[in-house]
Amino acid sequence: MIVGDPPRDEQPSGMLPPDHPFLVSTARLRPQPAAVAILQLDDGRYLLQHRDAIPQIFFPDHWGLFGGAMEEGETEIDGLLRELHEELALVIPASLPRYFSRIDFDFTYCGLGKISRAFYEVTLPTKQLSELRLGEGRAIGAFSAQALLAMPRITPYDAFALWQHINRSRIG
Known part of the structure; x- marks a missing residue:
């Protein structure tokens, strides 16, 4: 049996509708160096951002890590700290x-x-x-490792880094 595109009214759970911005956008994208945080709570859950569903960003309407593009002249740490403040109102020491x-x-x-x-x-x-305030994106989510790895829409590069983090004791 060959599996192909299902009829529109039979989209499997987690599949994007054919008119989703991720699938139909023709907006210009400009990749830039980025620094992101694998934010883990002390209870083991991971914090993710539900990205906006706008066509001008990479992977709209997906879950991803907090952080982002560095500005001209910023170090990775400086860019990361700025992004965490902008996206979560989170202020942490550079160390x-x-x-x-x-x-x-x-x-x-x-x-x-x-x-x-x-x-x-x-x-x-x-x-x-409870002190975090969402400054960008649609939502903040706190997910167990198992739930996170089963999610259908995570930015692929963040999904791989999270998989590595979750499985770091098995690698090497």
Whole structure:
């Protein structure tokens, strides 16, 4: 049996409708170096951002890590701290984020060269969750590792970094 596109009225759970911004957008996208946080609560859950459903961003209406593009002249840590403040009203010391991993993307085909996404671990006390204020995106979610890995719409690069983080004791 060959599985193909299901009829529109029979979309399996988690599948995007054919008119979803992720599938139909023609907006120009400009990849930039980024620093993001693998935010883990002290109870083990991970914090994710439900991204806006607008066509001008990478992976609209997906869940992803907090953080983002660095501004000209910023270090990864400076950019990460700025983004966490903008997106969550979270202020943490520069010594708190711990480097975890990096994914390099090769955009040479369109003249942009190689661009990195750096991942930093940040552990927060669960009680701090009530102090966070969403400044960008549609929602904040706190997910167990098992629930997170089963989610159908997570930005793929963040999903891989989260999988690595969850399984770090098994790797190597």
